[in-house]
Amino acid sequence: MDLLAAFSEAFGLITRLDPGFVAIVGLSLRVSLTAVLLAALIGLPLGAWLALARFPGRSLLVVAINALMGLPPVVAGLIVFLVLSRSGPLGSLGLLFTPSAMIIAQTLLVLPIVISLTRATVEELWSEYRDHLTALGLTGFRAVPTLLWDGRFALTTGLLAGFGRASAEVGAVLMVGGNIAHYTRTMTTTIALETSKGDLALALGLSLILMTLTLMINGAAYAASRIGARFAGS
Amino acid sequence: MFTRRIFLGLTMATLFSASAIAQNNERFIVVSSTTSTTDSGLFNHILPLFKAKTGIDVRVISQGTGQALDTGKRGDADVVIVHAKSQEEKFVAEGFGVERKPVMYNDFVLIGPKADPAAVKNTKDIVAALKAIQSRSALFVSRGDKSGTHAAELTLWKTAGIDIDQAKGPWYRDIGQGMGAALNTASAMNAYVLADRATWLNFKNRGDLAIMVEGDTRLFNQYGVILVDPKKHPHVKAKDGQAFIDWLISAEGQRAIGDYKINGEILFFPNASQPGA
């Protein structure tokens, strides 16, 4: 297929907001944003705890979580698949091949990033704030809200990185979502499918959206660090 | 305090978003099927008709035949539609499926570059064509993914008296992927490839490829449909799944299948009533 024709058709899909196209983009965003929110809810407190707690095996846990940041998406997908399959331990929930399964898989991918970054951020802030907060009686968990809030710019960057990872991955959502038309078909799985069908226009249009999204994420991350530097001196 | 407020907000947003996704009281069944049925556009044509009649949404997972049967075995699908009769019968015999019903057939075609380095264009005999490809070591792309098409290809090699495990060399490219990927690969390398006609007709990135051999009865490809046995997996939506099967083999469903055409060509020939299919 002519590349130029594919491009012009792709632009057409975007500019006239083709409903099928919009639905795919919408589902992708909904799944990835929910996954990032879930990962934040779990990962921020867990990362803060890991930063402040001292227990045997802590270093091992820190290294393990750092390593999990590189967890291959297909492995995360496989784990979720095995757990959620009707023959798996949580099969009775009937979640395999649903958007919920994709959210779970992406949460698993984003979580190590959030935990790891939160731990590093909170640990660094704690070593700086320790005297001041201790003098105010804010030790242990009572220090966490202050540390998370003051790490907000770094943490925002981390969450954006997590969102980038979630929205760009294809292996896990393909496995656990099943790429069902109008139901679990995301931007990345559609790109893979349409390319295999030799239909490059839709694939190209979605790629353009994905790349724009990536650009926006990076812009936002840059802005967060700039704002952090300007308004918080961090 | 700020942080607490943010956490609260995040929690609310997540619950809202999660419930928005979870809230799906739609009636649906999950069908695991082969890539050919989806990639060809057949399901896009017939499923809306079925939904309009019954209100049941059919969610199709498209996989290779082997994988599609596995999905049924694990209980992750309610209905299986594949094209490998012996495997289907084994699936039922092992108690995973209730009954196999023939639905339709399509046919395979041998695709190759217009230059035709193995000189197979004028034959109707698929076996002779494969022998020519092998003897001239012309590039050939194999699905290699245990799909129905892959199984059919292996059977044809055997019919040609060629032990492909022995005979394969650099000319034989085993890619382990779906039909579309195999066609893309063949298009890029100007290789021969065995494809189902439906996917071929729907395939747009043809490059220099064209149909080389077609019409040999050994290229016919029978599809069967099976309800996953609720005795094995109690959660299977037997009633709605059976409704879908009944519709597929009814006169109305068969007509819908036969009506699906690309460029005036029928892709799948309904034959639910043909004995022994």
Next chain:
Amino acid sequence: MRASPSILPMIVDAISLQREGATLLDQVSFTLPQGGITAIIGPNGAGKTLTLRLCQGLITPNSGRVVWTHNAPMRRAMVFQHPVMLRRSVRANIEHTVRAIGGDTKRIDAALSRFALTTLANRPARLLSGGEQQRLAIARAWAQAPELLLLDEPSSQLDPGQTRDIEMLIQQLAADGITILMTTHDLGQARRLAKRILFFNRGRLIEDNTAGSFFTAPATQEAQTFLTGELLT
């Protein structure tokens, strides 16, 4: 807000502190009278900052104790040599402190105006100048309504003009009845501010004297040597 009158609200009783085999404080005992400014002086490593941190309760001694002669420990606030500026506005820094100790939120704006920070209230604290940051640190401490204010080298980072401003603030706080215990490297500052001097050397309290006597007629040989500007070994 003031504590009931007592001459000796805090007694430091035979405190010793060891860390990793080294003795950092050795049998330190002194009493702190209500009100006024007491300066802890001495060469580096004398134990000045450690003593402040003990009084604030940030570290616990290996032996000895801090005795509060009132029923409860005095309300204390400490200003560190390098004050931590939270990554927030000036106002939010004070607010954070007040809320952390469950203090009176009316003191937030009072602190801003008292320490001439009102116009800087919305500026990020970390972008203030050194003098402004020190003022904010003291404002934050004051907002806790302390009875005892512990100041660690309050002007070590400041130029002479800023130092003069901070010294005036300290004197005003003392005039309000807040007991002040501070460390300083600056003998002139100790002379200008303190009523009383605690002279430390190598973890021991060498001399506990009024400022007048200490600077004119030190009672110990070590203090004499220190005051002449020679190195104590």
